[in-house]
Amino acid sequence: MKEKPWEKMPMIENGVVIDHVPTDRGPLVYLIVLPYITNGITANIRTNIPSQKLGDGKEYGKKWVFKIEDDIIDTTLENKIALTGEKEITINRIVNYEVVEKYHPELPEELSSILQCTNPNCVTSHDYHAGQRQRFKLVSEEPVVYECEYCGNQLYQEDIDKLLQKDI
Amino acid sequence: MFDLADEIRSHWIEHEHQLDDEYRKKLKGKIMATLFWEPSTRTRMSFEAAMMHQGGRILGGFTAEGSSTKKGETIADTIRNICGYGVSVIVMRHKLEGAAREAANYAEDYGVSIINGGDGKHEHPTQTLLDLYTMHRQFGDITEKKVAIVGDLKYGRTPHSLTYGLGIFGADVYLVSPEQLKMPPEYVSEYEKTFNKQIVQLEKLEDIVEVADVIYMTRIQKERFESIEEYQKVAGIYKMDYNMAKRMKEGAIIMHPLPRVNEIDLNVDNLPQAKYFEQSQNGWFVRAALLQDLLGVKE
Numbered sequence: 001m002k003e004k005p006w007e008k009m010p011m012i013e014n015g016v017v018i019d020h021v022p023t024d025r026g027p028l029v030y031l032i033v034l035p036y037i038t039n040g041i042t043a044n045i046r047t048n049i050p051s052q053k054l055g056d057g058k059e060y061g062k063k064w065v066f067k068i069e070d071d072i073i074d075t076t077l078e079n080k081i082a083l084t085g086e087k088e089i090t091i092n093r094i095v096n097y098e099v100v101e102k103y104h105p106e107l108p109e110e111l112s113s114i115l116q117c118t119n120p121n122c123v124t125s126h127d128y129h130a131g132q133r134q135r136f137k138l139v140s141e142e143p144v145v146y147e148c149e150y151c152g153n154q155l156y157q158e159d160i161d162k163l164l165q166k167d168i
Numbered sequence: 169m170f171d172l173a174d175e176i177r178s179h180w181i182e183h184e185h186q187l188d189d190e191y192r193k194k195l196k197g198k199i200m201a202t203l204f205w206e207p208s209t210r211t212r213m214s215f216e217a218a219m220m221h222q223g224g225r226i227l228g229g230f231t232a233e234g235s236s237t238k239k240g241e242t243i244a245d246t247i248r249n250i251c252g253y254g255v256s257v258i259v260m261r262h263k264l265e266g267a268a269r270e271a272a273n274y275a276e277d278y279g280v281s282i283i284n285g286g287d288g289k290h291e292h293p294t295q296t297l298l299d300l301y302t303m304h305r306q307f308g309d310i311t312e313k314k315v316a317i318v319g320d321l322k323y324g325r326t327p328h329s330l331t332y333g334l335g336i337f338g339a340d341v342y343l344v345s346p347e348q349l350k351m352p353p354e355y356v357s358e359y360e361k362t363f364n365k366q367i368v369q370l371e372k373l374e375d376i377v378e379v380a381d382v383i384y385m386t387r388i389q390k391e392r393f394e395s396i397e398e399y400q401k402v403a404g405i406y407k408m409d410y411n412m413a414k415r416m417k418e419g420a421i422i423m424h425p426l427p428r429v430n431e432i433d434l435n436v437d438n439l440p441q442a443k444y445f446e447q448s449q450n451g452w453f454v455r456a457a458l459l460q461d462l463l464g465v466k467e
Contacts, residue, residue: 121288123266129244130270147354150266151290154354 009046009067016073017092017099018066018081023048025086026064031165032080033066042069054088078105079114080164085144085157107144111136115146115163119153169297170304172457173450180453187221194465195224201250203260204285205232205267210426210448211285211294215259218456224463227255247271251278256463259283265290281462289392292325295425296333298454299326302447303339303382306421311338316376318344318406319386319431321351323393326425327386328355335363342368342376346402349388373406377415383408385424385431409433413441423447 021029026047037043044067054061073091081089082105093101112135116124123130136146139154146155155163179187200219202212216226227250232238237246243262250258251274258280260268268284275282286292303310315334321327321343331351334341341359343351356367370376377383385408393399408422413436416422424432424444436442 119265121263121265123243123262123264123270123287126264127242127244127267127270128240129242130266133270133273148266150269151288152265152354 009044009065011097012044012067012069012094013097014071015067015069015094016071017090017094018068019063019090019092020051020053020088021064021066022054022086022088023062023064025084028084028161028164029064029066029081029089032077032084033068033072036072036077037068037070041072043067076113079108079111081105082107083114083144083160083164085160107138107141109138111138111146115155115160116166117148117151117153118155118159118163119148119151122148122151122153124148124150169454169457169461170301172460173301173453174305176456177450177453191221192223194460195219195222195463198224198256198459198463199227199254200224200459201227201230201253201255201258203230203246203250203258205237205260205262206286208261208285210451211261211292212259214448214451215283215285215455215459217452218459221452222456222459224256224459227253243267243270244274247274247282248278251275251280255280257281257283257459259285261285262287264288283458283462286325289323289325289328289389291329292425293329293333294451294455294458295326296329297458298447298451299330299384299423299425300333300337301454302423302443302450303337303421305450306419306443307381310334310381313339313381314342314376314379315339315382315384316342316344316370316373316380317384317386318373320349320388320402321345321386322349323389324386327351327384330384331355331359331367332362335359335365338363340365340368342370342380344370344373344376344406346371346405348398349402373408373412377412378417380416381420383416383420383422385422385428387424387427387429387431404430406431407433408436410435410439413439416441 047064048062049065050060051063052060054063087104090102090104092099115136117134124134135149137149139145139147144157204212219226260271265288267287268282272282284291284293307313317327317330331341359367388403390399408431410433420441421443422441426444426448
């Protein structure tokens with residue numbers, strides 16, 4: 001079922017549109033974006049919009065769309081969105097009602113923030129200085145797998161999802 | 169390194185368990201600090217022997233209980249202090265995984281080498297060197313030799329490093345463990361991806377005993393279990409006894425990183441298959457070669 005014209009979301013003048021968020025991953029992306037939009041920024045979030053792109057070729061899929069009236073995108077937010085493992089998500093930068101940039105956030109090859117090692121016996125979980133130097137390397141994109149450079153523990157999507165919600 | 173270890177070993181045997189003056193000068197003026205936060209017999213002593221036989225000195229006496237670790241000092245600070253005392257190399261063992269890596273982050277600034285003598289249930293790379301050396305001495309080329317690693321493959325650090333090492337040398341790896349002590353999948357997939365070979369995983373030692381070239385027994389790591397009940401479920405699950413050893417094919421050997429508990433019966437010790445004491449002694453030949461290599465000894 002296509003989106004009806006009167007259901008279209010209002011355009012934004014300057015800011016960011018995060019589009020093609022699969023419906024089942026909408027709540028996670030909402031939690032990721034939430035800290036960025038609690039400071040008086042206007043945001044329009046619509047859930048369960050029909051999406052041909054997220055469909056299976058026969059039926060439409062469903063997506064969430066985030067329209068935010070400010071350029072909230074920074075590297076951390078890009079990385080967090082990429083870490084959801086949803087490759088179809090697009091970030092659109094809007095200036096004067098025009099899309100000036102549109103891209104899929106890419107998984108970083110190395111990461112020294114956001115993730116924390118889940119191995120309770122990893123040195124980074126106990127040693128203050130080691131904990132400040134955590135580093136992970138991307139070992140697989142599908143499925144998303146990051147590896148702790150200290151203990152070799154691997155973080156899978158389920159672990160990453162929990163870490164993305166941890167500080168919220 | 170194996171050639172050098174062979175050279176040291178031959179010299180040692182030919183000179184009635186002594187190294188002559190030429191060797192006693194190799195590491196003269198070099199100091200090795202031994203930082204063992206966890207207990208050790210063979211790793212620490214063989215490193216110390218390797219250093220002393222080659223004219224080096226030891227800065228020892230460090231224990232977790234008697235150090236500032238008890239006061240909350242981080243590995244970074246401990247290492248930076250020890251490096252400042254003019255040591256050339258530090259051998260360390262720690263209960264936390266990645267501890268040696270953390271130490272190396274800081275030792276590098278001082279030009280000091282860190283040798284990982286075991287970090288938690290993660291890795292034990294110098295054990296693997298002496299294990300491979302022992303196989304090399306027995307078989308020469310170990311390509312496609314069938315090596316069965318038996319026992320605690322989850323908590324034991326030795327199997328993790330050995331699996332990768334065997335991959336480098338082209339051996340075929342068989343893992344024998346109960347379901348709850350299987351090797352973590354990241355080590356299996358690392359081997360399979362890196363070396364494009366499959367690992368065979370089994371639960372019964374009987375299924376491999378007659379075809380393996382090496383049966384590598386390991387101790388169930390009691391100290392790393394979360395409860396004594398969990399440990400008791402698997403304690404004593406694999407045992408190499410006289411009759412089992414006799415079923416092994418000709419030329420096949422039994423190895424063990426030691427210490428053993430009850431995995432190998434005493435009456436196996438004198439069989440020609442039993443190589444674990446020779447394996448242990450090889451530890452200092454290989455570590456002597458490693459120290460020469462790391463400390464830049466020139467011919």
